[in-house]
Ligand code: SF4
Ligand code: SF4
């Protein structure tokens with residue numbers, strides 16, 4: 001107990017745990033919702049998904065990493081770190097007390113850990129930061145096609161399905177416990193109502209997540225070529241707009257390869 | 270449903286009376302001779318009687334002081350007092366689940382399994398056999414000042430009125446028997462056993478133990494008692510002090526919402542409602558403190 005780090009944690013345990021709880025909702029949970037709903041737009045066609053991705057990237061390639069770190073990665077790392085401390089201090093006993101609440105308590109911890117590992121893998125696999133490790137396969141200029149190619153292998157899609165479902169359970173169940181933690185719902189009846197809402201949220205998000213995986217699975221053969229064509233067109237449109245806006249100084253930027261050719265490994269536009 | 274002992278080769282200890290096999294109750298008890306010592310299993314068999322509970326089995330076990338295989342053994346030690354589920358002293362793990370031994374009926378237990386398994390509570394240090402040291406449970410009640418603070422001999426006049434609605438709300442919480450079932454089943458409440466060091470004075474040891482208890486989770490019972498006394502017009506005069514404890518180390522934030530506590534409480538106290546209310550009060554208290562600084 002004389003360890004200063006430990007006594008700092010001890011003195012601010014309430015604040016840290018409450019920030020932990022809050023961070024699960026905003027920004028981490030909110031990001032999960034936006035992310036899954038954005039992904040689900042693939043079901044409306046590669047063009048729709050591409051325009052959603054473009055919208056996100058329109059905040060600028062220099063600003064985006066700052067936003068990502070400030071509102072996604074760092075809060076997530078904070079949530080995960082405190083989460084691991086909490087898990088280490090608990091003693092699950094679902095074997096002796098197999099009540100629903102206790103099963104959910106245990107699953108909340110298990111899904112949190114699985115989601116954490118999944119997210120690390122997912123970032124390496126698709127986010128450009130993973131490129132040095134042989135990942136970073138998502139190309140924001142070819143959103144659907146690059147994601148489809150990356151996720152279509154059976155093992156990848158199975159792991160994504162598991163990861164997404166764990167993250168969704170963790171969020172939806174966490175929503176319910178967050179309300180108890182902060183005292184939003186206090187009576188058993190209110191807890192039941194809140195539980196119903198959490199289940200609806202969870203099922204909707206799971207549908208969005210699995211739906212987008214299914215949408216990517218469907219992008220094969222001719223459909224994949226069509227997606228690439230759409231993406232290339234949209235990319236050219238964007239480039240043309242850029243040139244108009246910025247005069248000739250952008251004219252040297254990379255030109256998209258022809259339809260059907262392998263997607264270039266470029267992110268800067 | 271009562272099960273007779275199977276008449277296999279060595280079931281010779283089944284007594285015959287009046288031509289039919291007398292029923293026997295078999296128990297397996299996790300024993301421990303001294304605090305901090307090794308624990309070991311020992312089996313006992315006692316004659317069955319109608320309407321037996323686990324305490325009456327233990328009384329017979331102590332009276333015969335003989336294990337199932339006929340060895341003379343030290344009588345098993347356990348705690349009990351009221352025998353009607355109000356004193357809270359007879360908590361133990363019966364067939365793996367925390368509950369009151371005095372209200373655990375043998376016939377029902379034998380429906381679940383052929384043999385009854387008894388273990389001491391796992392979240393408190395064992396003193397001997399089924400007797401545990403539940404000091405921390407009471408220390409938690411001290412931490413949250415689970416009382417109405419009128420400690421003088423002056424006449425303060427009649428106390429404030431409490432509406433029937435408030436009484437109805439408070440009554441269930443006041444039925445807590447300090448049995449510790451809620452703590453035993455809580456995955457967030459883990460055992461704290463402080464052992465006296467060589468050469469450590471009694472005073473130093475007590476101080477160290479208290480500090481260890483005060484760093485640990487207060488537990489569902491204490492959270493619920495805080496809500497009981499905070500809702501009381503006179504008890505609520507120190508509501509802030511209780512919330513200070515509940516937002517301190519080992520406070521309400523440690524609860525992981527497993528809701529085992531409410532499931533095992535022998536008094537069916539709405540513990541999760543108390544916990545959520547304490548969560549709300551803690552939220553308000555923390556925000557108020559932030560702005561009142
Ligand atoms: S709800 Fe909280 S106090 Fe009750 S068993 Fe779960 S973690 Fe423990
Ligand atoms: S709240 Fe219930 S389980 Fe906990 S000590 Fe009181 S009576 Fe026992």
Ligand code: FES
Pocket residue numbers: 348349350351352353354355356357358359360369370371372
């Ligand atoms: S002996 Fe009092 S509660 Fe069991």
